[in-house]
Amino acid sequence: THKSNIAPLSLALATPTPTRTSAMASVSRRLVIAALALVLVVGVSSMRGVVGAVCSSTSSLKKVSLADVTLYFYVGSTRNASYAYNFQVKVDNFAQLIAKGSGALVSSASSGVSVLASICGKNFTAPFISRSGSSTNIVDVFTLVGTLASGRLSSVTQETTCSDGSCQLDSSLSCNTGSNCVRTVTSTGSSSDFVMYLAWIGTDSSGLRMTTINLIPQRFVQCTFGNLASD
Secondary structure, eight states: OOOOOOOTTOEEEOOOOSSSOOOOOOOOSSOOOOGGGEEEEEEOBOSSOOSSOOOOTTOOOOTTOEEEEEEEEEETTOSSOSEEEEEEEETTOEEEEEETTGGGHHHHOSSOEEEEEEETTEEEEEEEEEEETTEEEEESOEEEEEEEETTEEEEEEEOOSEETTEESSOTTSEEOTTSOEEEEEOSOSOOOOEEEEEEEEEBOTTSOBOOGGGGSHHHHHHHHHHHHHHO
């Protein structure tokens, strides 16, 4: 895995550790996001795990620290990941992680696909692709939030995109059991690559407050609706 300090508006391409794992693709064609603060990170597949990991759940992190992020894709009930994508991002950078080539799972996987995101050793698992008869449901936007308590990563949680059974980002989309907006397709062709947004909340080891939680798509849309309603 290639380590790099990623500045805002830069595009980082992770060098693959020989295996089948890649990073994520632009899921938000319909979303207007605070682009000036967004860092794009493209990962390439590798099944050997993170090489030269720079953080763990006991690390004391600052805003200048690098955080290891690995995405594992599991097809069906298998316990062995089919794809793994390695990234490194700066703490409190609002990052869009693109799993290059993961869209092919839509046509190649005969059963559902789940993704496990590991951030400095803290894990979160959620469905990426689910199947019902001839229909396939795909999570369009996946947002994780890393919570720091005086620089220690205390939790990794998901910011859901559905509320009361309705998609907050696009009323034409439905919701899955995990309260995420899903796109339903009936064809078996490949789809857009998986995309995850990563934001931060809490304080670093120097007491500096994280700010990127306010840049996630869900909160941006909520603010937009509020402004329109008050005009």
